[in-house]
Amino acid sequence: MTPAALLETAVLLGLFVLAGGGYGGLYSIGRIAARPALVRAGYVCWMVALAIALTITLATPLGVGWKLLILASALVYAVIPPMTWRFLERTHTDEGLGA
Amino acid sequence: MTNENGDTARAGLGGDLADPIFWRAGAISTTVVMLIILAFLTADSYRYISVGGINVPKYDVINQHIGYQFDWSRHADVPVIGSSEPLFGNTVTEAQAAELIRKGKLVIQSRACMDCHTFFGNGAYYGPDLTKSWLDPAWEQIWIPMTGKATREDAMVEFLMHPDQYPTWNRRMPNLHLTEDEAHATVAYLKWMSAIDTNGFPANFGPAGKQP
Amino acid sequence: MYRSQKLSLRYYTAAVTLFGVMILFGLLSALYYLYPSMLFNVFNFSTSKILHIDTLVLWLLMAFLGAVYWYLPKELEHEVVGMWLAELTFWVFCAVIAVVAVVFIFVQYGPANDFTLWFINQGRKYVEAPRWATIGVVAVMLAFAYNVIATCVKARKMTGIMWVLALDLIPLVVVYLDAFSYDRNMSTDLYWWWWLVHMWVESTWEVLIGCIMALVLMDVMGTSRRIVEAWLYIEVMLVLGAGILGLGHHYFWIGTPQYWLSIGGFFSALEPLPLLGMVVHAIYDAGSHRLKTTNRPAFFWITTEAFLNFIGAGIWGFMMTLPQINLFTHGTQWTVSHGHFAFYGAYVCGVIAVFYVAKQKTSRAGMLDGRAWKWSYALLNIGMVGMVMGLLLAGMAQAFFGRAIGGSTLMAFTTASENPWFVSGMYARMLFGLLFAAGYVVLVYDLLTSPKRVATLAMQPEPA
Numbered sequence: 001m002t003p004a005a006l007l008e009t010a011v012l013l014g015l016f017v018l019a020g021g022g023y024g025g026l027y028s029i030g031r032i033a034a035r036p037a038l039v040r041a042g043y044v045c046w047m048v049a050l051a052i053a054l055t056i057t058l059a060t061p062l063g064v065g066w067k068l069l070i071l072a073s074a075l076v077y078a079v080i081p082p083m084t085w086r087f088l089e090r091t092h093t094d095e096g097l098g099a
Numbered sequence: 100m101t102n103e104n105g106d107t108a109r110a111g112l113g114g115d116l117a118d119p120i121f122w123r124a125g126a127i128s129t130t131v132v133m134l135i136i137l138a139f140l141t142a143d144s145y146r147y148i149s150v151g152g153i154n155v156p157k158y159d160v161i162n163q164h165i166g167y168q169f170d171w172s173r174h175a176d177v178p179v180i181g182s183s184e185p186l187f188g189n190t191v192t193e194a195q196a197a198e199l200i201r202k203g204k205l206v207i208q209s210r211a212c213m214d215c216h217t218f219f220g221n222g223a224y225y226g227p228d229l230t231k232s233w234l235d236p237a238w239e240q241i242w243i244p245m246t247g248k249a250t251r252e253d254a255m256v257e258f259l260m261h262p263d264q265y266p267t268w269n270r271r272m273p274n275l276h277l278t279e280d281e282a283h284a285t286v287a288y289l290k291w292m293s294a295i296d297t298n299g300f301p302a303n304f305g306p307a308g309k310q311p
Numbered sequence: 312m313y314r315s316q317k318l319s320l321r322y323y324t325a326a327v328t329l330f331g332v333m334i335l336f337g338l339l340s341a342l343y344y345l346y347p348s349m350l351f352n353v354f355n356f357s358t359s360k361i362l363h364i365d366t367l368v369l370w371l372l373m374a375f376l377g378a379v380y381w382y383l384p385k386e387l388e389h390e391v392v393g394m395w396l397a398e399l400t401f402w403v404f405c406a407v408i409a410v411v412a413v414v415f416i417f418v419q420y421g422p423a424n425d426f427t428l429w430f431i432n433q434g435r436k437y438v439e440a441p442r443w444a445t446i447g448v449v450a451v452m453l454a455f456a457y458n459v460i461a462t463c464v465k466a467r468k469m470t471g472i473m474w475v476l477a478l479d480l481i482p483l484v485v486v487y488l489d490a491f492s493y494d495r496n497m498s499t500d501l502y503w504w505w506w507l508v509h510m511w512v513e514s515t516w517e518v519l520i521g522c523i524m525a526l527v528l529m530d531v532m533g534t535s536r537r538i539v540e541a542w543l544y545i546e547v548m549l550v551l552g553a554g555i556l557g558l559g560h561h562y563f564w565i566g567t568p569q570y571w572l573s574i575g576g577f578f579s580a581l582e583p584l585p586l587l588g589m590v591v592h593a594i595y596d597a598g599s600h601r602l603k604t605t606n607r608p609a610f611f612w613i614t615t616e617a618f619l620n621f622i623g624a625g626i627w628g629f630m631m632t633l634p635q636i637n638l639f640t641h642g643t644q645w646t647v648s649h650g651h652f653a654f655y656g657a658y659v660c661g662v663i664a665v666f667y668v669a670k671q672k673t674s675r676a677g678m679l680d681g682r683a684w685k686w687s688y689a690l691l692n693i694g695m696v697g698m699v700m701g702l703l704l705a706g707m708a709q710a711f712f713g714r715a716i717g718g719s720t721l722m723a724f725t726t727a728s729e730n731p732w733f734v735s736g737m738y739a740r741m742l743f744g745l746l747f748a749a750g751y752v753v754l755v756y757d758l759l760t761s762p763k764r765v766a767t768l769a770m771q772p773e774p775a
Binding site: 001002003006007009010011013014016017018020021024025027028029032033061062063065066069070073076077080081084085088091092094 | 537538541573576577580583584587588590591592594595597598599618621622625626627629630631633635636639640707710711715716
C-alpha cells in the first residue's frame with residue numbers, strides 16, 4: 001500500500017461509516033418529526049455510503065475479502081434504521097405509548 | 100404464555116420480538132458461543148506466542164544475528180535469525196538468557212518505559228516504538244560515533260545509562276538511573292524482542308535490518 | 312434518600328475530583344509536546360501520562376460504582392446490604408488512590424526488582440499502580456460485588472437489569488486480576504493485558520454503562536422497563552457478539568498468529584453496527600419524549616452519548632481497524648484521537664447524565680434546566696471534538712511520514728514529529744484541551760450550585 005493510498009483508504013472508510021450514520025440520523029429525525037424530505041435525504045446519504053463502498057472496492061488496494069465485507073456492510077446499513085424504527089414503534093405501541 | 104414479569108406475550112411475530120425473554124436468550128447464547136471460540140483461539144495462539152513457540156523464539160536467540168526482511172509469500176516483513184553474533188561478545192546459555200530477559204522486563208516495568216514508548220505499538224507515543232529498536236540504523240549512524248563505543252550494544256548501554264547526555268532531538272529521553280546490569284539486561288531484551296514475528300509490524304523498517 | 316444513595320454522592324464527588332485531576336495531567340502531558348525541555352529529569356512525560364490515564368480509569372469506575380449504589384436500592388426496593396462495608400471501602404479506595412498518586416509524583420520509579428512492583432510502579436499501561444494498591448482495588452470491587460449480590464438475595468427480587476449487572480461483575484473483577492501480572496514474555500504479557508483493557512472498555516464496561524443507561528432512561532424519560540430490558544439484551548447480544556472476538560483487533564502485531572488479522576478485523580468492522588441502532592433509538596426517544604423530561608441536561612447528555620459513541624468509537628475506529636491500515640496507524644496519535652473520542656462518547660457523556668440525575672434529586676428540583684449546563688455542554692463537546700481533530704491531523708501526518716514513508720525508525724519518528732501538520736495538530740489539541748478544561752470548570756460549578764426554582768405548569772411528578 002502506498003502512503004497516499006493509506007490515507008485515502010482510511011478517509012474513505014471513515015466517510016463510509018459517517019454516511020451510514022447520516023442515513024440513520026436523517027431517516028430517524030425525518031420519521032419522528034414527520035418530515036418526508038428528511039427521510040429522503042437519509043436515503044440519499046445511504047446512496048452516498050454505497051457510492052463510497054463502491055469507490056473502496058474499485059479504487060483501493062484492500063484485499064478482496066475486505067471489499068466484500070464493506071459492500072455487505074453497506075447493505076446491512078440500509079436495513080438497520082428502518083428495522084430499528086419498526087421495532088421501536090412496535091414496542092412502544094405495545095406499551096400504549098405513541099410516538 | 101406468561102413470562103417472569105407477568106406479561107402475556109401476544110400472538111404473532113411482533114409480540115415475540117418485543118419480549119425481552121427472546122432477546123435474553125440471544126444475549127446469553129451469543130456470549131457463550133463467542134467465549135468458547137475465544138477459548139479455542141487462545142489455546143491455539145499459545146502455540147505461537149509462548150517462548151519457543153512459532154512466532155516467539157527462545158531467549159538464547161540473543162546469541163544470533165537478527166535481521167528483518169520482506170517475505171513475499173506472507174506479504175510482510177519477517178525476522179531472520181542468522182549466524183552466531185553473541186551479545187556483548189558473550190555466548191549465553193538458555194538459562195542465562197532467560198535471566199537477562201527477566202531482568203530486562205523488570206527494568207521496562209520499573210521505569211514504566213511503556214508510558215513514553217510503545218512495544219509492538221502498545222504504550223505511549225511520546226518516544227519511538229521499540230519493537231525493532233535493536234535494528235535501528237541510528238545506533239550505527241549516530242550513537243556509536245557519539246558515545247565512542249565499538250559495538251552497537253555498548254553504545255546502547257551507554258545511552259540507556261546517560262540518555263540526557265546524548266540528546267536525540269528537542270524531545271529528549273530523561274535519565275532513569277539504570278545501573279550497568281540493568282542496561283545490559285534491557286539491551287538483551289530489545290534484541291530478543293526484535294526476533295519476534297509480529298506479522299510485519301513495523302512495516303518497511305530502516306535499511307540496517309534488511310542486511311543479511 | 313437511601314443510605315447507599317448518600318454513598319453515591321460521595322463516589323460522584325470523588326469521581327468529579329479525579330476527572331479534574333485527569334484533565335490537569337492531560338493538559339500537562341499535552342504541553343510536553345510543545346515544550347519538551349519542560350521539567351526535564353524532574354517530572355517526566357511518563358509520570359504525567361500515568362496520572363492522566365490512570366485517573367481516567369478510576370474516575371469512570373467510581374462514577375459507575377456511584378451509579379449502581381444510586382439505583383440498586385430503588386431497583387430492588389431494599390436498602391443495600393453491607394453498607395458499613397461499602398462506606399469503609401469507599402474511604403479505602405480514596406486512600407489507596409491518594410497514596411499511589413503521591414508515590415507516582417514524588418518517587419516515580421524504582422530499581423528493577425519486586426519491591427518496585429509491589430510498592431512504587433508496575434509500569435504496565437493503565438495498571439501501573441503498585442501491587443499493594445491492586446490488592447486494594449480488588450478488595451473494593453469484591454466488596455461492591457458483595458453489596459450487589461447480597462442485596463439481590465436479601466430483597467428476594469431480581470430484575471433483568473440486575474441479572475445483567477450482577478453477571479457482568481464476574482468478568483469485570485476476574486479480568487482485573489491481570490493487573491498483578493509480571494510476565495517476561497512481552498507477547499503473552501500483552502495477550503492477557505488486552506483481556507483486561509479490551510474486556511473492560513469494549514465489553515464489561517459497555518454492558519455496565521448499558522445497565523446504568525437503562526436505569527437512567529426509566530428515571531429521566533419514563534421509558535417502560537420492558538422496553539429498556541429488551542434493548543439491554545439486544546445491546547449485550549450485539550456488543551458482546553462483536554466485541555468478544557473484536558478483541559482480535561489488538562492481536563494483529565503482538566506475535567499472535569496471522570488469522571487474528573482476519574478475525575479481529577472482521578468482528579471489529581461489525582462493531583459500529585449496534586452503535587447505529589443506538590443512534591436511531593436515541594433520536595426516537597428524543598423526539599417522542601421531548602416534552603416529558605424533567606431533567607434537560609441529563610436528557611441532552613444521554614442523547615449525545617449515542618451520537619458521539621457512534622462517531623468516536625464507530626467512525627474513528629473503522630477508519631483504523633482494518634489490518635492493512637492499522638499496520639501504519641497503530642501506536643500513533645491517530646490511536647490517541649480514537650481513544651479520546653471513544654471514551655468520551657461511550658462513557659463520559661453517560662456519566663455526566665448520571666451526575667445530573669443526582670443533582671435533580673438532591674436539589675429537589677421539579678424541572679432541571681438552566682444556563683450553566685448549556686455552557687459546559689458546549690465547551691466540553693467543542694473542546695473534545697477540537698482535540699480529536701487536532702490529534703487526527705497529527706496522527707495522519709505520523710502514519711504517512713513516519714510509518715509509510717519513513718519506515719518507523721527513530722529518524723522517521725523524529726521527522727514525523729517535526730512535520731508541520733503534526734506540530735499544528737499538537738497546538739490545536741492544546742487549545743481545544745483548554746476549552747475542554749473550561750467546560751469542566753463550568754460543569755463543576757453547575758453541579759455544585761442550586762438550581763433556580765423553575766415554575767412549570769405541566770410539571771411531571773418528581774422522579775422516584
